[in-house]
Amino acid sequence: RERAMSKVRRLADLATSRPQEETLLRMSIISVVDPGFWTRFGVHFGLFFGALQGQGTPSQLAYWMSKGALTMQGITGCFGMTELGHGSNVAGLETTATFDPETDEFDVHSPTLTSTKWWIGGAAHTATHCTVYAQLIVGGKRYGTKTFVVQLRDTKTFELMPGVNIGDLGKKMGRDQIDNGWIRFTHVRIPRSHMLMKHTKVLRSGKVVEPPLAQLAYGALIQGRVSMVSDSANVAKRALTIATRYASVRRQFGDGTPGAPERKLLDYPIHQHRLLPLMAQTFAMTFAAREMTANYHQLMKQLGAVDGAQGADASDAIKNLKETHATSAGLKAFCTWMCLNIIDQCRQSLGGHGYSAYTGLAQAYADFTVHCTWEGDNTILMLQCGRYLVATALEARNGQPLPDNLAYLKGALAAGAAPRATGDVGALDTLQAAWSSVAANAILSAVRAFEAGLAKGLSKDNAYEFSSAARLHAARMHTYTYLLHRFAAQVAQSPAALRPVLARLAQLFGAHSAVQHSGEFLQSGFYTGEQIEALKAFVNSACAEVRADAVPLTDAFGYTDYVVNSPLGRYDGNVYEKYFELVTSLNPQKPVPYFDSLIRPLLERTNESDDGPELEFDQE
Amino acid sequence: RERAMSKVRRLADLATSRPQEETLLRMSIISVVDPGFWTRFGVHFGLFFGALQGQGTPSQLAYWMSKGALTMQGITGCFGMTELGHGSNVAGLETTATFDPETDEFDVHSPTLTSTKWWIGGAAHTATHCTVYAQLIVGGKRYGTKTFVVQLRDTKTFELMPGVNIGDLGKKMGRDQIDNGWIRFTHVRIPRSHMLMKHTKVLRSGKVVEPPLAQLAYGALIQGRVSMVSDSANVAKRALTIATRYASVRRQFGDGTPGAPERKLLDYPIHQHRLLPLMAQTFAMTFAAREMTANYHQLMKQLGAVDGAQGADASDAIKNLKETHATSAGLKAFCTWMCLNIIDQCRQSLGGHGYSAYTGLAQAYADFTVHCTWEGDNTILMLQCGRYLVATALEARNGQPLPDNLAYLKGALAAGAAPRATGDVGALDTLQAAWSSVAANAILSAVRAFEAGLAKGLSKDNAYEFSSAARLHAARMHTYTYLLHRFAAQVAQSPAALRPVLARLAQLFGAHSAVQHSGEFLQSGFYTGEQIEALKAFVNSACAEVRADAVPLTDAFGYTDYVVNSPLGRYDGNVYEKYFELVTSLNPQKPVPYFDSLIRPLLERTNESDDGPELEFDQE
Numbered sequence A, B: 001r002e003r004a005m006s007k008v009r010r011l012a013d014l015a016t017s018r019p020q021e022e023t024l025l026r027m028s029i030i031s032v033v034d035p036g037f038w039t040r041f042g043v044h045f046g047l048f049f050g051a052l053q054g055q056g057t058p059s060q061l062a063y064w065m066s067k068g069a070l071t072m073q074g075i076t077g078c079f080g081m082t083e084l085g086h087g088s089n090v091a092g093l094e095t096t097a098t099f100d101p102e103t104d105e106f107d108v109h110s111p112t113l114t115s116t117k118w119w120i121g122g123a124a125h126t127a128t129h130c131t132v133y134a135q136l137i138v139g140g141k142r143y144g145t146k147t148f149v150v151q152l153r154d155t156k157t158f159e160l161m162p163g164v165n166i167g168d169l170g171k172k173m174g175r176d177q178i179d180n181g182w183i184r185f186t187h188v189r190i191p192r193s194h195m196l197m198k199h200t201k202v203l204r205s206g207k208v209v210e211p212p213l214a215q216l217a218y219g220a221l222i223q224g225r226v227s228m229v230s231d232s233a234n235v236a237k238r239a240l241t242i243a244t245r246y247a248s249v250r251r252q253f254g255d256g257t258p259g260a261p262e263r264k265l266l267d268y269p270i271h272q273h274r275l276l277p278l279m280a281q282t283f284a285m286t287f288a289a290r291e292m293t294a295n296y297h298q299l300m301k302q303l304g305a306v307d308g309a310q311g312a313d314a315s316d317a318i319k320n321l322k323e324t325h326a327t328s329a330g331l332k333a334f335c336t337w338m339c340l341n342i343i344d345q346c347r348q349s350l351g352g353h354g355y356s357a358y359t360g361l362a363q364a365y366a367d368f369t370v371h372c373t374w375e376g377d378n379t380i381l382m383l384q385c386g387r388y389l390v391a392t393a394l395e396a397r398n399g400q401p402l403p404d405n406l407a408y409l410k411g412a413l414a415a416g417a418a419p420r421a422t423g424d425v426g427a428l429d430t431l432q433a434a435w436s437s438v439a440a441n442a443i444l445s446a447v448r449a450f451e452a453g454l455a456k457g458l459s460k461d462n463a464y465e466f467s468s469a470a471r472l473h474a475a476r477m478h479t480y481t482y483l484l485h486r487f488a489a490q491v492a493q494s495p496a497a498l499r500p501v502l503a504r505l506a507q508l509f510g511a512h513s514a515v516q517h518s519g520e521f522l523q524s525g526f527y528t529g530e531q532i533e534a535l536k537a538f539v540n541s542a543c544a545e546v547r548a549d550a551v552p553l554t555d556a557f558g559y560t561d562y563v564v565n566s567p568l569g570r571y572d573g574n575v576y577e578k579y580f581e582l583v584t585s586l587n588p589q590k591p592v593p594y595f596d597s598l599i600r601p602l603l604e605r606t607n608e609s610d611d612g613p614e615l616e617f618d619q620e
Helices: A002-017 A020-033 A035-055 A058-066 A214-247 A269-306 A312-349 A351-355 A361-372 A378-397 A408-413 A428-455 A460-466 A468-492 A496-516 A518-524 A529-548 A550-557 A575-586 A595-603 B002-017 B020-033 B035-055 B058-066 B214-247 B269-306 B312-349 B351-355 B361-372 B378-397 B408-413 B428-455 B460-466 B468-492 B496-516 B518-524 B529-548 B550-557 B575-586 B595-604
Strands: A077-080 A096-100 A105-109 A117-121 A129-138 A141-151 A164-168 A180-185 A188-191 B077-080 B096-100 B105-109 B117-121 B129-138 B141-151 B164-168 B180-185 B188-191
Touching: A035 A058, A035 A077, A035 A129, A035 A141, A077 A117, A105 A141, A117 A129, A141 A188, A214 A269, A214 A312, A214 A361, A214 A550, A269 A312, A269 A468, A269 A496, A269 A529, A269 A550, A269 B468, A312 A351, A312 A361, A312 A378, A312 A468, A312 B361, A361 B312, A378 A408, A378 A428, A378 A468, A408 A428, A428 A460, A428 A468, A428 A496, A428 A518, A460 A468, A468 A496, A468 B269, A496 A518, A496 A529, A518 A529, A518 B518, A529 A550, B035 B058, B035 B077, B035 B129, B035 B141, B077 B117, B105 B141, B117 B129, B141 B188, B214 B269, B214 B312, B214 B361, B214 B550, B269 B312, B269 B468, B269 B496, B269 B529, B269 B550, B312 B351, B312 B361, B312 B378, B312 B468, B378 B408, B378 B428, B378 B468, B408 B428, B428 B460, B428 B468, B428 B496, B428 B518, B460 B468, B468 B496, B496 B518, B496 B529, B518 B529, B529 B550
Parallel strands: A077 A129, A096 A129, B077 B129, B096 B129
Antiparallel strands: A096 A105, A105 A188, A117 A180, A129 A141, A164 A180, B096 B105, B105 B188, B117 B180, B129 B141, B164 B180
């Protein structure tokens, strides 16, 4: 933690003096090298400052910047959204902020134990201010969750402010460099203007002004999720660099011909089957991330332009917002799960060595898994995405035009025969058609489940609830399809020299995923049994081909040994020596400290047993 | 580590004074509560002593017991099989043991760096002796991997013996209580009789006597794998206890009716879908473990009786050995993967709280994952199982009788129509038939792939290599089938009161697994598209029913709060208080240690910049 903090300072300087995208570039490397520190820094700049930008009026933003919010002079921030009893649903937070008309202040209070702010990064040791999400209460009426800036510690003495109580959450699975803490507020008073009022405003008189479009506030959430998609890609690259390089050095068994060296692990089909499809997935995520980031930026421009005026283009900014919100939700959940799985598979592919903390993947798993709950639990996010698919499908059914990456629904909505696979089952566009039909299928069966719910007289929300399994399924099939489409699109516009390799990877991604979900394809009748078999054979051959330049592909990731930071994944391949060196230098030989106290007594214990006095009256 | 060691002593006493199955019972609880210590203890009693029993002649066993091998007086053992460069394939170890006829000793040597014994539990700090697996070399000829007892440390001073070099492997992902180490032997001399000669013998003259049946030595390996199947079950029970109890307390969202408490997590179908199928899997593993253990014991009796004499019953002891060896290999790999997945799903189902080290599952994942590489890498073991299935199928095709838990192959081998599902798709015997047909299918396609390899002129081994993906697939489908059969069998002979619940769970296990692999069933034509849909609906309803007594089922696991040891899984359900208490008591509030050294300078840094001397010749 101390180390994480000492780096913050160097970076804060750089961040304030270098142009911003250089900092972001640096950050995305840091998130691979030192995720703990990345979080600490991200909490302040990403979340805390993000919240100020996203929900503070310009003058409020200027005010906090003047107090040092941007350059961390006098302010270190943290992001107070999650509570002990609530995480994903922001609307149901229990912390209250009650407006007091006489003193023109808000009274921030944690009414129950489960309303304790929990998992707040940076709160335990380093934060001085916090953007708190709390229920706005004016005159006894609740206006929903809004954001308030609350000072936690006196910036000179670092003592807790009156009524603020903070504790350390202690040992976590990973990322212990960051000081997560819990916060309780006991009637903490803050001036009215510490409420971020870009949207909802509370006037001196106590009147509350609601903005017309309620959900503009979701903007801030998208930025976090989009950056997680690219993190998933980056972390997956590192995991694969290690596993692939190791697999191309490690030898095992052999074909019995005497004297011949054993075969390299990566030459075994079974091992190719373990790693190379993951590599295809990584490329798919990389391309998806690159595009999501682009969409997000011109969405922000759009939203930025939309604020003051009313009128037409606001609504399609809105639609665009909803669309990005849903896609990013699905993508985040999907990619973090996929990345987590990639890390784990790569770790297991190292065999026993994967268990050592020095080979790099043990900690990576522990650090990354938090992404699956950050910014909302993955399952919840997939359901939101599913919900959006059903809603769009319903709108499409009665004439609304489809957003273009749901264009594949048009075919499915039109009556008529489901499309079938012809010719080469592994061709890229066949695979795209295959996934489109499966995704369309899944969405429509979710629509059916939804209407079945309505038919049983459930309310709209409960009908969604009823069809949650189907929605989850629809969201996953859709995301696969989305990824394959993006992948294919990028392949089309990539330089000629790389096209065949990338095409091959896209096919491998499509085919392998299809084989894994062969049930869906058989069910939608797109592939028949034999074609599935052919597809399996294709996967094997695709793996064998991709294997040819598996190592150069990892070089293309462009991670230096320092970033990979694992002896098994070093560039020059001599793994065992470095590994041996690393282990012995970090564990110098010393005598066994508890030999005298524990082992000697264990080894030399004798269990003699005396058996007491003999008795003198034993005869009757 | 120290703590692990101080417990060893108490347990060693108990182990030597209590009857053995009580120790084993105690051990299986310990493996849930304190896996690190379990390993340390298991290494000595399970592996080291197991090796002495399994491969030492009775007089050798007596000799080592007299030196204290059983009661750990004067001897603490470790198990030297894995090497830096080799783990799973025992035949290819590089460590050599060369017989020296003049001095009547073996010269144990690590010729290369990759021959360093690696991951040796107990070697770094506590072991005095080691059963080393090394290549036997007599007169320059290699006789394969045999076992030798080598003394590592002087038992008085604990100094290393001449030529032995040991180092600590340091930080691991989990189980840091156990001191894994690496060992190098530099021409270490051991008397000839330190070679365990139950099977292969080396005489004073240097003549080597090989036993007739080569692979009797595999006995020792089965015992480890069988106990891992039951560990998978036990650890899975704990994970589910936590997740289920938490899900039946935690509330989320709500159906919007004001004032109504939010719904319990476990009432959401989606959440049932996450947990209850896992519960069915756990019961399946429990029953499989119980039976595997029984088989193993009467196999040992058989083998015990077989040794001296030749003749008929030897061979079917052999067959029985092969059969158990293959099944245990498959089961071990399958169950440890399944258990690992269960832990992870349960952890994620706790949302953010799963990330805390105090909720119990963070460490469980790290501790358990080692099972996937212990006793051989899982993938390797599944392939061995696959290899056995193909061999048996081939023998069956030309008339050999099938062992009875491959009886389902008979139908598939007989020509004629593949069986189809009729009536209730979720009925137990339908599901059994379904899986039998899928498993048979998978095995036959592995046989086909194998023969395709032979047809291409590959040697027998390479043909197996060629069909490894198919073999892997066959082994997995077979294990599912095996589990369902065992499950159904146990349901049939369970007391009446429990039968419907257990039957329901068995159905859930069969159906859910089927839905996950719906492709296989559609492919084998056993289920049609609609029937798969019906099966999905059945899964949902089965979950809803099982949910009714989800909590009592976890109570049936009979783990006390002490064993569960997680505030989220406590018996009386008030989770948040305990959790809050635990966190605050383990992290008392103290002032921030590095405030003065790091945070104050950060907060108060000013970046004034002076800009040097002004220059006096600037005018032209």
